[in-house]
Amino acid sequence: MTAIPQGRTRRAALLSAMCALVVTGTGLTGCGGDDPDAGTNGVGKLSADEIQRKTRTAADSADAVRLSGNVVTSGRTYRLDMRLKADGGSGSVTSEGSTFRLLRIDEQLYLMADADFWSHGDTDAAAAAKLDGKYVKVPQGDPSYKKFSGFTDMNVLLDGLLTLHGTVEKDGHHEQSGTRTIRITGDGGSGGTLDVSLEGKPYPVRLVRGGGAGTLSFSAWGKDFTLEEPKKNETVDYGPQLPTS
Known part of the structure; x- marks a missing residue:
């Protein structure tokens, strides 16, 4: 029986431990090509048009936003x-x-x-x-x-901001300020880019408006505050x- 070099054994054990940490600690893609939507709200599996509808519904249902x-x-x-x-x-x-x-x-x-x-x-x-x-x-x-x-x-x-213009398509999984997102674009980005939260409700997280018309971040969805x-x-x-x- 051929002995396995001790260094290789340690490297394999370390790699296995790192993969377990990534999967169980953050829910992100693991080392074996795991599902990037594992542990998320599942919106990332939808079509771009469905994601846009879901995020708009979530935004419309919220009582407050920053x-x-x-x-x-x-x-x-x-x-x-x-x-x-x-x-x-x-x-x-x-x-x-x-x-x-x-x-x-x-x-x-x-x-x-x-x-x-x-x-x-x-x-x-x-x-x-x-x-x-x-x-x-x-x-x-x-x-x-x-x-x-x-x-x-x-x-x-x-109403004026959360609209992507042109053909809406998915543009992969991303992260914004520590929140995992799925990104959708209008006409490849020229019609705007929107990151949608994959954690909790699919609220809009970050919008890059088409035509260089600005960049906006959304947070504190549904968190009430006092107006005096x-x-x-x-x-x-x-x-x-x-x-x-």
Whole structure:
């Protein structure tokens, strides 16, 4: 009987242990060509169109979400970090070097910005200083209301964002921020790329919009948060129309 070299035996044992760790510890593909969807929600086995339907259904059923990243629209880039739910939202928006905070509770919208933000328009320095760091009520009849409230509307944002254009196809298994995903693309990526969670509900995790229109991450799906009216000393009622900004 031929003896097996001791070093080879140790290497085989080590390899076997590593494979077991990978499979049992993370649920990822093992060393023997195991099913990459083992231990997942099974969405990765579906067709690209079915995955798109499943993830949209999951998103529509969620009560809340956090959305962060860049959106490019009409040649202007907006950096968003918003928490959203059915009756409102809060967070920050940055555009062209200016950052402002938005808070909407039901139909009431508030905007907070610094003096520089307000002084870019037709507001004089004294008035801009009074608005600095204060929540300003945005009248519903003001042109800014529709523009800014859209950033706080969960349904409007998801309807406009979670759409891949062109022929939808699968683009393999991936990982985003520690979450295993299945990726689908529109027209090979030119129509957008969406990573869908393979853990728990098939929520959208990361979206790369087609045409260089921005990249967004989604998290905290279904995690409720509190929206509170600003205190009276934190709020300024500017009147029926905001200054041009």
